[in-house]
Amino acid sequence: MSDLFSASGLSEGAPQPLADKLRPQSLDEVVGQDHLLGPDGTLKRMLEAGRLSSIIFWGPPGVGKTTIARLLAKETDLEFEAISAIFSGVKDLRAAFDRAENRRSMGKGTLLFVDEIHRFNKAQQDGFLPFVEKGVVTLVGATTENPSFEINGALLSRCQVLVLKRLETPSLETLVQRAEEAEGRPLPVEPKAREALLDMADGDGRYMLNLVEQVYTFAGKGKALTVEQMSSALQKRAPAYDKSGEGHYNLISALHKSVRGSDPDAAMYWFARMLEGGEDPRFIARRLVVMASEDIGLADPTAMMVAGEAARAFERLGEPEGLIPLAHCVVHLATAPKSNASYMALKMARRAARETGSLMPPKHILNAPTGMMKDQGYGDGYIYDHDTEEGVSGQDYFPDEMDRQKFYVPTGRGREKPIVERMKYIADIRARHRKG
Structure with missing residues (x-):
């Protein structure tokens, strides 16, 4: 151990961060991941069966991905080797695989932990395949990004994806209690400040312990800190949100579905979450325009105007x-009557357009600007709708070779209710025209 400290320029008595000091020494000490490590957990069953497959850990920062990987190596008597995709390249990978092959030749297996594995490009990810397939390494990758989007399908098919959860309040409280035992004294904060501290961690255990360490340093041996005193000393962690990654799509999806589900309170919450995460409000504004047309449409035509x-x-x-006007729009869209009839009409009409190819319009609705076109029958039989008593001629406007289609089906909600009646009125006129 002393060699390790001296190699890094430290003495064994050098200060150690609280998060490292309290790093779990067994899988039983890991908090918040009982769905993986509990009696019926996936990892627990793997270990009991004596077969540890290659794994991709997917979860937010500070929930134990690295710690669990290290402990899995310990439990399975595998050599733990860690690399980071941020700092490693092809040369580093090659060296790691060479070391693993040497160990294998001596009867020792390797658990290769790859942090931020999604940052490796396709070619680098492909480089893992032969070593995983031959069992040279048991791969454990860690990512905060959705593996479906960021990990090659070939590599993903050879790994089991396990989702790690953000730490809930009871798990964070357990970490605080462990810190208190390690420090030999209670955390010097008032009860409400303790609750606020747990909230500030936002589900990140490592960040939680860093905050605890700062509190001990700031408070010293003085009185317990109030919420205000603690807040002035600590900075609340920004909500986990990647504007170009999955968080971006998850939150806009939550906003969209809350609007569609007519829940203004939930919609406002997700709108605020995106703003607090640093999302560009112009992106949200564009999506609100889409929602107004896709999910509300003619049930409330004013929704499109409000969004614009x-x-x-x-x-x-x-x-x-x-x-403020964007918030006004969110509430308007969430409380408006809903119809996706126009959106569905567009999808069905485009499908029909692809299937029917280049059918010509019927000749009676073609203009005839030249004599030759008139001789060809262009415009023959066209009835000018404004000249009819009802203002609707009832003629057919689909190609002659195509049966009449029904794409737009109004819901009858909101302002689409009179449209339903209007469409029935026009359908009756069209039926009379066909009979006549």
């Missing part, structure tokens, strides 16, 4: 005032 005006208002006002 909210987007323009933000462009004119900027932040923070421009967020």
